Amino acid sequence: MKTYLVGGAIRDELLDLPHGDRDWVVVGATPQRMLDAGYKPVGRDFPVFLHPHSGEEHALARTERKSGRGYRGFVVDADPSVTLEQDLQRRDFTVNAIARDGDTGELVDPWGGVRDIQARVLRHVGPAFVEDPLRVLRAARFMARLAPLGFTLAAETGALMREIAASGELDALVPERIWQELRKALRAPRPSAFLRTLHDTGALAPILPELEALYGVPQRAEFHPEVDTGTHQEMVSDMAARLAPGDDLVGFAALTHDLGKALTPADQLPRHVMHEQRGLKPLAALCERLKIPADHRQLAEAVCREHLNVHRIDELRDATVLELIQRCDGFRRPERIAQMALACECDKRGRLGFEDSDYPQRATLLRLHAAALAVNARDLAAGDLSGPAVGEALKKARIEAIGTARRA
Structure with a gap:
């Protein structure tokens, strides 16, 4: 029975990147021997155990044989005779098929992962790659x-x-x-x-057809020097990673903000409806198919529908700004306005030559939202108002607060 550190932890170490959990493979062991040594079983599809002290995952060395369609159609063999090289051979990429001896620290690299890390190449291990x-x-x-x-x-x-x-x-x-x-x-x-x-x-077409449809769609050159909508989308997504690193909520909204530009005439709503409104249709299809979490979907809908309004916020009437905030549930979910403003900035700066430009509309929206948010019904309850009159007074007060903030 011999233990090796495998996979991403070694890859990231060789790349001087921070790494998370460490995974181990155990050669020459049986499930019973692991249990006798105090390991806790957690694997459902193949034998995986938690170390009794570190809690790190230890999997028995195994091979896999294709038995059906899809990524689950495999038969697993975790016999004690399976070698480390055989276990590494079933892995996806050479950079993930490197092991380190748990006793000596020596690297085991039968598939050239270290070489590919040095050459900066992502390469599959073997022909079995096509099976998954x-x-x-x-x-x-x-x-x-x-x-x-x-x-x-x-x-x-x-x-x-x-x-x-x-x-x-x-x-x-x-x-x-x-x-x-x-x-x-x-x-x-x-x-x-x-x-x-x-x-x-x-x-991309079979997995995310709504995004594939953006490639080849022309942009208006005076606003988009990159011309192609697919290229613009790539730049917007990279800008989201730059401005909101690690935030997949803003990232998803930025990813889907322009889906309406790819609709064919047969799919489109009437011509007078802006593409931001039309984009809600493919966005809904994508979210339904992938079972996107509600928070991601709601923010994406807001950005898809409103990003051009945010871009021209200085042209909007005070009452229109309030309506925008209300449509985005900005009083019940105030954080959504900040998230939307950030995604809109990603759109504006995700263009050739605009990557380092200013986007004052974000600060403007946040300032006007804060002013409206500071007004609440409790401040109006001391008067003689009641029922619908309170709502009307609250609306009027918030519009006035937005106007005051604008002039400040």
Whole structure:
């Protein structure tokens, strides 16, 4: 029985990145031997145990054999005869297929992971890569994290991803896993690499068709020097990672703010309806399909609907500003206005040549919201008002407060 540290902890150590949980693989053991040593079983699909003292996960070395469609269609063999090299061979990428001897500290790298880290290449381990469609999403998500370090996707790995996309295997991915990988990508330093990797390998259309539809849609050149809506979306997502690092709530709102630009004439609402309103239709479809959490969906709807209004907030009447705040539930959920303003800034600065520009509209919206928020019904209850008159007086007082804040 021998224990090795494996996977992401070693990869991140070699890249001088902070790492989270450490995972271990145990060679030459049986489940009973692990139990006898005091390990606590937690694995559902294969033998995984928690160390009796550190609480870290220890999995028995195993191999996997494809037995059905999708990422769950595998038969697992965790026999004590399975070697460390065999266990590492079933892993997705060479950078994740490195082990460290728990006793000597020596690295075990049969698949060239250290070489690929030095060369900054994300490469699959072997041909079994095509058997698990989830690895397409993982590759894109790793690119969102590693591209800022200079990583590129190996050409042969991209070819296998295109093969998986063309096979229809991506249809077997469950919504929860897609959202899990997307959420991690939105927390990464460069979400655009996630989108671009999927787009370039033909995988974005079956996974996130609403976003794939943005590529090739022309922008108005006077407002968008990058011209293509898909390119603009990549820049907006990267700006969200820059202004709100690790915040997938703002990241998702920024990701979906322009979905209305991709609707075909047959899908569109009447021509006089702005694309921000039309964008609510594909946004709703995406959220329903992936079971997006309510907070993410509600903020995304607000940003999709209101971002042009926020961009021109200095032109809006005081009463219109109040209506905007109310539509976004800004009195019951005041934090939403700040989140929306930040996502709108990501849109404005996610354009070629505007990356370091000022966006005073954000500060303006926050100031006007704070002024309206400071007025409440309790301040009006001392008079002779009652019933609907209180609501009207509150509305009038808030509009006046917005006007006063503007003139200050």
